[in-house]
Amino acid sequence: MSSPPASLAPAGGSNASPTRPSGSLVRRLGARFFFNEDRFFLVLAVFLGIFAGLAVVCFRITMEWTRLFLLGSSLNPSPWRAFLAPSLTGLVISALVLTIFQGARGSGLNQTKAALYISDGYIPFRTVLGKFITATLAIGSGHSLGPEDPSLQIGAGLASAIGSRLRLSRKKLRLLAPVGAAAGLAAAFNAPISAVLFVIEEVIGRWSADILGSIVLSAVASVVTMRWFLGAEPLFRVPPTGVISWEELAAYAVLGILGGIASVVFSRGIGWLRPRLKATPSLLQFLLPAIAGLLIGGIATAGFPQVMGAGYDFMDQAMHDQYTWQVLGILAGLKILATTLSFVSGTPGGMFAPTLFIGAMLGGAVGSVERILFPHLTGSVGTYALVGMGVLFAGFLRAPITSVFMALEVSGDYSIILPVLVANTFSYLLARKLQPAPILEEITRQDGLHLPALEAEREQESIRVEDAMRHPPDFLLDDQMSAAEACALAKELPETHLLVKTQSQSWFLVAKEELCKMMEFGEGGQLLHFLFPDRVVPCLYPDQELEAALRYTQEWPVVPVVSRADVLRIQGVINLQDVLQAYRKSRAAS
């Protein structure tokens, strides 16, 4: 955009002039053709993806070793192991989190977001190490938590640790955390598209070309790395979807509604219990992970060991019709309880896997009931379980776009799109209606942080230029007029600054005082076109957000608002006062 003339522009002017490489010719050429920070950042993103992938592989395997050691190799641990492993490990986790790894608490998602907005994306390596150790212990011992959110934080932390040693610019350093986060999540979930979308939807909150490429590259690199070691198979075997008849969409809508209700119950449980437990004496807080472990052990011993750990094996079983609808319903309810207990106790671990577990069980239950009530419908229980996962994702984590793509990516079957859209929409809308603040936002608030509420931001109604602009002036000058003619006309008009229409499809702005001064210098006969060749003023369009106007009206006393179809057709004018007044009005209205 052109810079204003000295007489019109405020002091300081534009600071966007690009810095040019200085030094020798070789160095300049090198910088220009071979190496620059943007290109290096893309290469770095690939490496970050590889590192995150390797870290996630190690994380998952360590978790499995821990499970083998603490719970034994049987799918159904013995009662004494089920009681002792999560409770005693809870004590160790408490000690670690309270003394060495204070930053390792929580799921990892909010912590990564906080690092991005509060400390320019910097996550200490100690937090990464702490998250790795404590989440491994927690999930491996049977706490009802998942490895995905910790993987996201581990990826972000590794990226931050590597980036901070590479002397990158502050802007790039800030981008490292989301790049690493996407890589960590993609590797943990074996789903690069969902990971990229989730990070954009929930961590960054906006689409931006400068980061999208790096995030995609890192996510792909991490998934390729992870698959190299752990294979390309998904975390659970997804049964073929088959043809879904239109009658079944009603059942999927019911699943969406139930999923929305389950999401709200889950969110409210955590939102209600967490601050109360945080307010308890420190000794009790120290014991909370152990108490949660004991209660989960009790649930497992009572005949439901499926609630322990991430539960992917049991999701697989639910998808393959291994449980009756009653058992599936009970498991969904117990998993909500177990995860709430584990999470509110401050045990480090993620919410993704439990969310998917609850969704799979709920979906499986709805599918089984549908098969009993309407045996002529052909939908498989596995498809319902898969859609159920997306439903809880949309309702509980409030990531509607990711939830749809996750179901598509995990199933690899486009025919599932309709039920996913129907069920997720019901779940998302119902959950929003019953619980306006998403759980992640509520947790952030409970922790005393003020991070951007991305869902609210997405939904916020923006103020546009047309809401603030005034009517255009009755008379406009033309650059083919002489200064004398223009001055004579200007004296009749109330405005101090006048917009001049040019032959070159643009507008320029002159001060009335300056225009008439030309007469005194004997330039009255000159055309405006020759007198003010460099006064081009930027134009705005009515549908642009008011933020754009704020940028220009600080520099220009008045800015024309023109039609997108014809730049010379003026639709209004706007100045700084108009912009501020519009903001004030909007605030008063809200």
Next chain:
Amino acid sequence: MHSIGDPPIKRLTESVIIREPLLITILVVLASIFFALTHSYTQAYDHRREKLGTQWFNSGNADLQNHRPAAAVDDFRTALVYAPHHWGYQLRLAEALTAANRVNEAIAYYRSLRQSRPDSGIVNLELARLIARTGDGEEVQKLYNGAIFGEWDTANAAENRRQAFFELIDYFLKRNDAAQAESQLIALSADLPADAQAHRRIADLFLQVGDNQRALEQYRLALRGKLRDADTLLGAGKAAFRSGQYPAAKSYLERALREQPEREETKTLLDASQWLLASNPLAPEIPAAEKARRIVQSFAQAGRRLQACAQQSHVSLSAPSNATVLGRLFQKWKQASPLVTEFRLWRDPRLAETTLALIFEVEEQTANQCGAPAGADLALLTIAHEKSGESR
């Protein structure tokens, strides 16, 4: 930003030409080291997983052998945690579910296996067996066909396919669907190896669905395959007898009797065959006088059969009564008796026909009332059936 080392190194690392390649080299080295470490770590874990999978699989097998299918289910499920895509483990889990009588779970599990391998012969067969218990005929047939035309990992694939065929035929026979069973038998017989036992088995089934001619062909193939036991010979005799080839039937039955002299069924059939060869009134190319003689003989036999059956059923034939079938028939027989002479029958072919019709009616009704006959009566009943078949 950060200062690294002394000034010359700092200058070197700040040079735009040197810095990025240097950093990339460092990253490559670090990634390679991390990669190698992770590789060793995953190898160790994979080895452990494999061991655990085998251990739990063996434990499941032991439980199945010791008739503890419920424990075997848990063991196989655990084995699958360590080898989730191991086909053998998956199949054993399904078998354990079946053995534990968890039929619905087993069906669901087999269905899920079938979704991943729709052409697996064993999965189709096992699923067909389970669903056949509850009875969705169309699906059962589809599954058996899946087993017949599916893939078998074992060496004896042809034998398994044949077994599936036989089970499908049995299924149809149990549902009294002889037509479907026969069509499957025809398909199966077309692709049968030179195996005498298989020929005998399929011949028995042909006999069961009433396709006597094909049954006889299969028995002959079995006999040619050196399977010459009493059962095969009796089967061949039966098939020959039912298809009207009485000389052949006599020959097979005599051989069968030599193999197993005390077998009543063989004796009965042999008597009937011999009687038919000697006294069949409908035998082709016999002179009219001989035919008349045989009809008189048969008429007398029918009378004896009627009286014996009446006695067995405690029906009195002496009182003039039309109330019972046997009584009505006896009245008819009694009225016809004076007319049934060799001369009259020789002279009056219409009388011969009505007399034969009465004889056949007597044999059929007495068979209905008193059970299957033997000897001459069986022979007459066979002719009666042949005759009614022809007229139909």
